[in-house]
Amino acid sequence: MKKINQTRYAILGILTTGCRIGYQIKQKIDNSLNHFWKISYGQIYPTLKQLVEDGLAIVQDSVQDGKPDRKEYILTAKGEEELRNWLKFPLEDIPVNKNEVLLKLFFGRHQDNELMVTFIQSYQEILQNRFSTYEGIEASIRSCSQESADAQYWLFTLDYGKRITAAEIGWCEDTIAKLK
Amino acid sequence: MKKINQTRYAILGILTTGCRIGYQIKQKIDNSLNHFWKISYGQIYPTLKQLVEDGLAIVQDSVQDGKPDRKEYILTAKGEEELRNWLKFPLEDIPVNKNEVLLKLFFGRHQDNELMVTFIQSYQEILQNRFSTYEGIEASIRSCSQESADAQYWLFTLDYGKRITAAEIGWCEDTIAKLK
DNA sequence: GATCCCATGTAATCGGTTACATGATTCC
C-alpha cells in the first residue's frame, strides 16, 4: 500500500477551522495539535501553493489597513471532498516513536546511574510542563469553543495527550526510584 | 545546539550487546528496541562502513562452514569511548510523535462517528498485540539474560513500553464508548 | 522448483528541518 503525505491533509483540515493564513496555520498546529503533530513554514507555504494549483483551495489577497497584506486561503468544494476522502481512508501502519531517553537507558550499563537519573528528572520536568500546557488548552477549548462542533473531537485528542503524558511521568518517578 | 545523529550511536550501542553482524543489528532492533527505535539496512550498512573509517570499529570476515561469509564488526577502544561520550551528552529536545488516528479524530466532525469508531478499534487491536509482544520480550529477558548486566536496563525500557501502550488502550476503550 | 531465511549493499526519492532573506508594524 502506497504511503500518503498526511501533512497535506493536516493543512487541508486546519483550513476548515477558521484558519486561513499560512502564518496562522503554523500557530494553530503549534498551539492545539502540538501533542501529535508539528509543521514548519518550509512545508506550509509550498503546500498551500500546491493546494491552489490542484484546485483544492483558492487564494485571495486580504488587505488590512495599517497592517501588511496577507494571503487568505479558502477550501473549494473539491478541497472539502479531498479531506473527507482522506478521513475515510484506512489507517497506515503506526510509525515507531523514537525516544532518546530510552535509547540511552537501554545502554545504561555503560553509564553512571546518577547521571541517568538526572536525565530522567529533566525529562520528567518537560513532561510536567507539557501536562500543564494540555490543561491550559483544555480549559480554553471548554470556555471559548464549547459551542463549536469541533470542540468534542479536540477534547478527545487532548485526553489522549494527558493520559500518555501522565503515564510517562509515572514511569519516570518509578524508574528514578529504582535507579537510586 | 547542533543536532546529533543518534542512529550512529544506536548501532554503536548494539555492537556492545553481542551483536556483530549488520543483519543481526536489524533483527536486534526490530525485536528488542522496537518500541522506541527502528532502523533500515539502508542506514545500517553505510553507517558500519563509516564507523570503520572513523576508527570506532574494525571489520573482519567471518568464514562459516556451509554458510555464506559475513562481516563481523567489533568496537575499538575509541568506539567505546565515543559511545560513553554520547551517553553523557545532554538530551535533545523531545520530538513530536505524529499520530494519524489523532489527526483524523481532530477533524472528526467531517467524518462518520461510526467509521471513526472502527478506526480506533483497529488501532486498539494493534496496541493489544503490541502489549503481548512486550510481555513476550520481557519473559525472554527475564529467563535468558537475567544474569546479564544489560537486563535491568532493558526491563526499564520495556516497562515504559507497556505503560504507554496500556494507557493508549485505555484511551481507545473510553473514546469508543464516548463516540457511540 | 519454489519459497523462505540469511546476508550485503546502493541509488533514487521523499519528507522535513534549517538557515537565510525580506519587510512591515507594534511595543518598550
Added chain:
DNA sequence: GGAATCATGTAACCGATTACATGGGATC
C-alpha cells in the same frame, strides 16, 4: 533605536525509506 511579532517565501541539506540487485543455504 531596538526587540518582538506578523507575514511570506526559498534553497541547501539531512535522515530515512524504498526499491532494487545479488547470491548462498535450508526446507518443503
